[in-house]
Amino acid sequence: MAPRVVLIEADGGSRGNPGPAGYGAVVRDPDTGEVLAERSESIGVTTNNVAEYQGLIAGLEAAAELGATEVDARMDSKLVVEQMSGRWQIKNAGLRPLAAQAAALVGRFAAVRFSWIPREQNRHADALANAAMDAAAGAPARPVVDEPRIVEPPRAVSGPDEADRARARKVADRAATARTTGSDPTTAPASWEPRPSLTATRLVLVRHGETEYTEQRRYSGRGDIPLSVRGRKQVRATAARVAALAPGAVAVVSSPLSRCVATAEAIAAALGDLPLRRDDDLVECDFGLWEGRTFAEVREGWPGELDAWLASTRVAPPQGESFAGVAERAGRAVAALCEAYPRETVVVVSHVSPIKLLLRDALAADDAFLHRLYLDAAGISVVDLWPDGGVAVRSVNETAHLDGIA
CATH class of the missing domain: 3.40.50.1240 (Phosphoglycerate mutase-like)
Incomplete structure (x- = not known):
């Protein structure tokens, strides 16, 4: 049975910024931490931020393929989290099409919540991204091992995506906003x-x-x-x-x-x-x-x-x-x-x-x-x-x- 809620962990990077770049994304069951899907790809020579956005896009696409209706997206990129939450401007013209692509994917779910997490909580996606960067740079691939763990709560970023506001928003608002009457x-x-x-x-x-x-x-x-x-x-x-x-x-x-x-x-x-x-x-x-x-x-x-x-x-x-x-x-x-x-x-x-x-x-x-x-x-x-x-x-x-x- 397709999951209703999934957890996405996504990352991306480049060796040199710009340099050989790649991204990684993991889709998990939020209760057990089980890996439901992985995405990883080398994307040539580009910047860290472009790779991070590509990781988010890949994770959202994978969640949609799994039939998820709600997503908790967690990244150690504060820039992507803040821009997708609408609190930071997208000043870099090269990131605007990627942000628009990610926003279009967000609209396919009943709710998407963005949270920042420290890098040590994003190790699996980080490892996938590094493997992709190795491939882009022509280096030997390193194995990616998923360590069994209990999914930890994210460090919430203040704003419209705080978890304590989600319940009031999730029925009618595809963008995770509050309902009109305050009741369901x-x-x-x-x-x-x-x-x-x-x-x-x-x-x-x-x-x-x-x-x-x-x-x-x-x-x-x-x-x-x-x-x-x-x-x-x-x-x-x-x-x-x-x-x-x-x-x-x-x-x-x-x-x-x-x-x-x-x-x-x-x-x-x-x-x-x-x-x-x-x-x-x-x-x-x-x-x-x-x-x-x-x-x-x-x-x-x-x-x-x-x-x-x-x-x-x-x-x-x-x-x-x-x-x-x-x-x-x-x-x-x-x-x-x-x-x-x-x-x-x-x-x-x-x-x-x-x-x-x-x-x-x-x-x-x-x-x-x-x-x-x-x-x-x-x-x-x-x-x-x-x-x-x-x-x-x-x-x-x-x-x-x-x-x-x-």
């Missing part, structure tokens, strides 16, 4: 019978109105760009629609950025001057160096980083935030709302990325959903969340109220 919908009873909405927390998810960046199709993250003239018209129409759609709403919660706050204030007033609360967890993704740039400008300036980012929600823009991080905090915000407002209706005003990620998880979809869903500025979506993990998506991107706005 697979525990909810499956039924075609309509569930009573009065027992659910209803979230009316509203994207803010247009800004100049929206109209110009620029990356708009943490920059506090105000609503445009057209955006203010959209907000008035949206406030009237929300008031008709959710007359019993008890609160309005907003991202702290002004384009959301202005949208939320109009909605709160239309609902009878409801209290408005700001929540930092609802803020837009931090696009780092891409902030304020068009998609074409990013494609020209950061082609490798863009490919890696598009291939995996765990990869962050340079000096920015990964979608995995956005999903984790947005899910935390929603879980808090469900706890604070059981059986009530709450209006949530946020941005395109947090709302897309919340809808992805509500629909138990994979990351391809993010590229296929379009959310208009000032669009409205409605989700019901039950305490037992049940979810009903009532509407997505409702925009009829915007018809005729010039």
Whole structure:
């Protein structure tokens, strides 16, 4: 029977950096330490980092061939671990295609966690890599012996892949991110019978109105760009629609950025001057160096980083935030709302990325959903969340109220 979870140990190196290079990868059963697959190859003359990435790629390919659904990837290369975790930039242009290839493989698993381990805990992969380097250099091959051992816990690298966060992320997020509700919908009873909405927390998810960046199709993250003239018209129409759609709403919660706050204030007033609360967890993704740039400008300036980012929600823009991080905090915000407002209706005003990620998880979809869903500025979506993990998506991107706005 194919393993559900596997452990990958990977390494690579070169004699001279650059020099004769090779990589090694071992796939193990995480409970017994049994070797399930080995990969080793000489790759000519290149650098240590290229070889290390090749080792990771080989290990991920082997895990996929074994039918694994979750992977713990452990390496003694801090650079690869940090770059694949989205915390370090990929400054070397030669590594960008390899990072993109690895990120595409990551997307084939339900969850992949990266951890750094000291070299002495990576001896088998290191030996395979050295044997490959010997072959590349024309030296006599040295035997590779796997020493029986108990698999030791890795030294966790702080960030989105810490083990204590994995449980909340592993059901719906193929990039190992948190679930929307903080509960597992697979525990909810499956039924075609309509569930009573009065027992659910209803979230009316509203994207803010247009800004100049929206109209110009620029990356708009943490920059506090105000609503445009057209955006203010959209907000008035949206406030009237929300008031008709959710007359019993008890609160309005907003991202702290002004384009959301202005949208939320109009909605709160239309609902009878409801209290408005700001929540930092609802803020837009931090696009780092891409902030304020068009998609074409990013494609020209950061082609490798863009490919890696598009291939995996765990990869962050340079000096920015990964979608995995956005999903984790947005899910935390929603879980808090469900706890604070059981059986009530709450209006949530946020941005395109947090709302897309919340809808992805509500629909138990994979990351391809993010590229296929379009959310208009000032669009409205409605989700019901039950305490037992049940979810009903009532509407997505409702925009009829915007018809005729010039």
